[in-house]
Amino acid sequence: MHEHEATHETLRLHTVVQTVLLGLFGSFLMYLKVANVLAYYVRPDYQMFTFVMGGVLLVAALINLAILFGQRHQLHVTISPAELSQVFLFVLILTLGVFLPRRSLSAQVAALRGTNQNLLSGSQLKNLTLNDNASPLLHTASTLNYNIADWIRLFSVNPEPDNYVDKKVNVEGFVQSNADGTFTVSRFVVTCCAVDATPIGLIVDRGLNDLKTDDWVHIDGKLEVKEINGQRQVVVEPSDVKKIPQPSEPYLY
């Protein structure tokens, strides 16, 4: 079969290298969890599973190494070009994975995927029950703890803009510039992993001024109704716009 290392005389260098890589991949998954950056790649309820499976890989690698060096082998320092390029590929990927800047997907991706100012459907509505539909805001003493996804969920089930006039807004997101000079404060909603990240956002009725695309901002203000391209839309009248660092959990779920 493919296992050459089981014979008692020789141990190929590539077998040892593969085992080390196996351990490194396991450690990589565990590192992402420990460094608290898994949120950039997968949704929260996958994180423990990812960590545990990383542990399985690491343990398998350690047992492998123990067995390999426990037997009296002669090390054969041969490695084929194909094997060598595989090793390089994996080392490159692991290095990138460790040193990659932890950053939310950018406004460019949001533009490509189409930021939605007033619609979320399906799973993204999961937190709302039918009872909330009737008059969602009446139940809530304050809208100050609503994030952008909460707002968009409300708009989707109760689209009449007049319902939202003068409601207080307190949200964080990244800046996307609009054609008319205003900007949209956006977030990505993630279902499974960054692959399916869907951008959503609230239009802010103010010029960009010193803000740049992809800046993270904290916005206080209240909601107003404004006619944009012939459509009545809910927009934010900001009272305070502050630049902030990117939050450690950039995606909403």
Added chain:
Amino acid sequence: MFSLPAITSFFSPVQATDYLNIFFSILVEALPFVTLGVLVSGLLTAFIKDEWLLKIVPKNFFGHIVIAFLGCVFPVCECGNVPVARRLIEKGLPVSQAITFLLAAPVVNPIVILSTAAAFHFAPEVIYLRVGLSLAIALIVGWVVSLHKNPASLLNENVAAACEHRHDLPHGWQTKLQTFVATIRHEVIEMTTALVFGATIAALTTTLSRSTLTSLAHTPLLATIVMMALALIMSICSTVDAFVALGYYGRFPVSSILAFLVFGPMIDFRVISMLRTTFRWRLILMMAVLVSEMVLIASVGLNFLGR
């Protein structure tokens, strides 16, 4: 679909980071499932006798039905199933039955059925139709492959060679453990290599304009094709794809959402590159064509029935 600004600005640092973020999200999401599949494969190698397996699964069409439900015992998603299927073939399972397993198991298993039910609790027909259609297509494709005169010629060289001789179980717990961990090492490295290539392609395409893609979906037929293309590109695990499909509920016909849910677990960029570790391109292409045709026909049919 390939909008020009996206390509010209691709190599800016921002775009490169986006690409890598998506690449790693595919890799990091799939790797634990690959590990789970390889664990099962390792257990099969070290602890399950070839004869036991062949006793449970008859070689005839009834065997295909048994194997289609094997996912209930090994509940792993599509990328975890490839090492399991390969091990089953090496242990003497016919290639055609392994294909039925590969196509059925990602949907016909408790975890995926529960997650689909959770996502579509308000539309139970989506759950039944997803499981029913996946089973039917898996059985038909498996049956078609079983008609092949020389199934060993459909296998990758290494796998075909490994099938040549019978495997005796390793004796003693130490040798068993050694076989188990060696299998894990060997297969994780091999599957991860395939996964990396799949993720490289899938990540490239997800940075392209999606709104253009969805705006193409004017008719139910186009909507089905668009949803199948999305499934092919996004390469999401079957355990969570129902929640992603739900995002299109209401905007897309139910028939096209079903096409996404049935097609995605069977064929996507990630799976295709992993299948190459076991099968020849000829078989992979045949599977892809057969599955696409049947999903398309089923989806259009459902549409006629008013779904």
